Amino acid sequence: MKLPEAFMTEIQALLGDETEAFLKSYEADRRYGLRVNRLKIEVEAFLKISPFNLKPIPWTTDGFYYDEEDRPAKHPYYHAGLYYLQEPSAMAPVAVLDPQPGETVLDLCACPGGKTLQIAAALGGKGAIVANDISTGRIKALIRNLEMAGATNVLVINESEEKLSARFAGVFDRALIDAPCSGEGMFRKDRKAVEAWSVEAPGNFRAVQDSLLDQTAKMLKSGGRLVYSTCTFNRLENEMALEAFTTRHGGFSKRLPEAALGLDCRTGYGRLWPHLHQGEGHFIGLLEKHADGREIPPSLTPKTIPTKTSQPTEAYRSFEAENLTIELTGQFYQNEGKLYRLPEGLPTTQGLRVSRSGWYLGEEKNGRFNPSGAFAMGLKAGEVKRVIRFEAGAFEVIRYLKGETLSIEGEDGLNLICVEDYPLGWGKLSKGVLKNQYPAAWRML
DSSP states (O other): OOOOHHHHHHHHHHHGGGHHHHHHGGGSOOOEEEEEOTTTOOHHHHHHHOOSOOEEOTTOSSEEEEOGGGOGGGSHHHHTTSEEEOOGGGGHHHHHHOOOTTOEEEETTOTTOHHHHHHHHHHTTOSEEEEEOSOGGGHHHHHHHHHHHTOOSEEEEOOOHHHHHHHSTTOEEEEEEEOOOOOGGGTTTOHHHHHHOOTTHHHHHHHHHHHHHHHHHHHEEEEEEEEEEESOOOSTTTHHHHHHHHHHOTTEEEEOOOGGGOOBOTTSSEEEOTTTSSSOOEEEEEEEEOTTOOSSOOSSOOOOOOOSOSSOOHHHHHHHHHHBSSOOOSOEEEETTEEEEOOSSOOOOTTSOEEEESEEEEEEETTEEEEOHHHHHTSOGGGBSSEEEEOTTOHHHHHHHTTOOEEOOSOSEEEEEEETTEEEEEEEEETTEEEEOOOGGGOOO
C-alpha cells in the first residue's frame, strides 16, 4: 500500500525506530471482533453456547476476536442481540470511560451505536444515556442497533453540540466524544480512507473537535470524566487537541487509562497501534473535571421530560395484564399514539430534535395496544405469559427471521418468539398457525 508522504512524515516523528514494524503491519489481515451484550447474557454463559472460534480482546472483558469465515451476522444469536460486531480497537474508549450503573452518560457522536451499546451494557439498565448525533441520515441505524440490543434507557437526539449543551449543562457523570477525524487509523481496514485523506484533513477536522470538546465541558458534572477518542494517528487531532483544551479549560486534568488495558500510554494518553495491538489505530484521552472546574452554571435545573401522560393508557395496561407477568413502572410518554418509557433523571427535551424517547413500547390504534419489536427485545422470556422457543439450529427460527408464517403447536394468543431463552420478536398463534410479527426492517435476507 502506498501511503501519503506527509502522513509518513508524521508517523516517523511519532514512532521513530518502530516505523518499519508499523509499515509491515499493513501486510497483515485486519482482525474482526464481537462484543457480548451483557444486557442479554453474561460472558461466561455466552462462551458456553457460542458456535464461534473466539479469542479474548485484551482491553475489554466482553470483547472477542472471531474468524471471518464464522459469519456471526448470519446466526440467530445475532438477531437476538446477544452480541454486537465491532472493530476490536473501537471497544477500548468505553473500557477507558468505565461507566457505572446508575450514572448519567453522554455519547455525543453516537452513530452507528456500537459504543452506546457498550455503555448501556455497563450500566445494566440502571441510569440514563443520551445518544446524540448530528447526522440525520445515520440515526435510523443507531435506533435499530439499540432496539435489537434491548437497550431501554437511551434517549436518542439529533442536534448540534451547542444546542445540546444549552439544555444539558452540568448533567452528566461521564461523557464520550468519539470524534469525527481524518481516519488515518482505518487505512489498513479501508483503502478508500487513504484515497480520501489530504494534508488539509487533520486541520479541517480539528475545528469540529475543538467545538465538541468545549461544549462537552459544559455538560459534565464536577468530578465527571470525559473520554475523547479518534481513529487517527496525527498529534494535531489528538495530543495537541487535548492539550489546547486543558489550556482553555483549567478545570480539567489528564488521567492515565488503566495499565491493565495494555494501551500504549507513552504520551500520557492511550494509543492502539496496528504493529503493537491486534486492531486498527485508535487514540484515547481520559480527562477529569475538577470539583471547581465548572465554566458556567447549569442553564436550568433538571426537570422531567414533558409528557402527555405520566402513566400508560388503559389500552396498554389491558395488554400488559393479558400478556405479561410484570407491570412496568417509571415515567411514560405518549406521542401520536406511540408509547415510550422514558429514561430517568434527565432535563426537559422540549425544543430539541428527539429521535427516540427511550424504550419504544408500541402504538395504540382503535383502542388496542400493538407492541413493538423493540418492546420484545427489552423483555426476558419469563416476563411474558406465552413463549415459543426454537433451538438455534432449527429451520423454523430462520423462517421466522425471514418473516414467514409458521405452522407450530402452542397456546393461542400473542407469543414471544425466542431462540432458546432469548427474545426475537412477537407472533400471534391461532389454531396452529403463527402470524409473524417480526419487523420487516430487521428480517434476514
